[in-house]
Amino acid sequence: MKSVYFRDTQEEVSVHPQDRLLDALLSNDVDVMMLCGGHGLCATCHVYVTRNPHCLTPMTEQEKKTLSLMSSVQANSRLACQARVVGDDIELALPDELYVKSFSELESLIGKRTKAPILHPLNGDVLIPANKIITRSAMTALQDIDFNFSDIQVD
Numbered sequence: 447m448k449s450v451y452f453r454d455t456q457e458e459v460s461v462h463p464q465d466r467l468l469d470a471l472l473s474n475d476v477d478v479m480m481l482c483g484g485h486g487l488c489a490t491c492h493v494y495v496t497r498n499p500h501c502l503t504p505m506t507e508q509e510k511k512t513l514s515l516m517s518s519v520q521a522n523s524r525l526a527c528q529a530r531v532v533g534d535d536i537e538l539a540l541p542d543e544l545y546v547k548s549f550s551e552l553e554s555l556i557g558k559r560t561k562a563p564i565l566h567p568l569n570g571d572v573l574i575p576a577n578k579i580i581t582r583s584a585m586t587a588l589q590d591i592d593f594n595f596s597d598i599q600v601d
C-alpha cells in the first residue's frame with residue numbers, strides 16, 4: 447500500500463499501487479464534482495502535489511491540455527483522475543475553491559459572502575473571488591457564461 451497525505455486536514459489514506467489520486471480523494475470523503483466522469487476533461491479534480499510528485503505517473507496529453515486551460519494552475523498541479531500512484535508518501539493540497547455547474551446554482555448564492563473563489567468547472571475561471579458578497583448585479587455580468595457541458599467529448 448502507498449500513503450497519500452492531505453496537507454490541509456493532516457489526514458492520510460492508503461491506496462494500492464496504480465490507484466488514481468482520485469481514489470485517495472474519494473476514500474478521504476473529499477467531495478469531487480467529477481463533471482467529466484474522470485476523463486481529464488474538466489477542472490473539478492484539480493489538486494496540488496506538495497511532496498513527491500515523482501511518485502505519480504507522468505501527465506497524459508489530455509491532462510496537460512486541460513491544465514493549460516485553467517487559470518488556477520501551478521507547477522505542481524495535477525488532475526487527480528489522471529495521476530496514478532506509483533510511489534509512497536505523496537502529499538496533496540486541495541485548491542481552496544468551489545465549483546458551480548449552472549447559472550441557477552450561482553443565482554442561489556445571491557446575498558451570500560463567498561468563503562472561497564467560485565470557479566467554472568470546466569476551465570477553472572474565477573467567476574466570483576473569495577470574500578465577496580454575491581450581488582444580483584454580479585449575476586448580470588455573468589449571465590452569458592456558457593455552462594453547456596455538451597462539448598465534453600468522452601471517448
Ligand code: FES
Pocket residue numbers: 479480481482483484485486487488489490491492525526527528
Ligand atoms: S474528473 Fe474531470 S478532469 Fe478529473
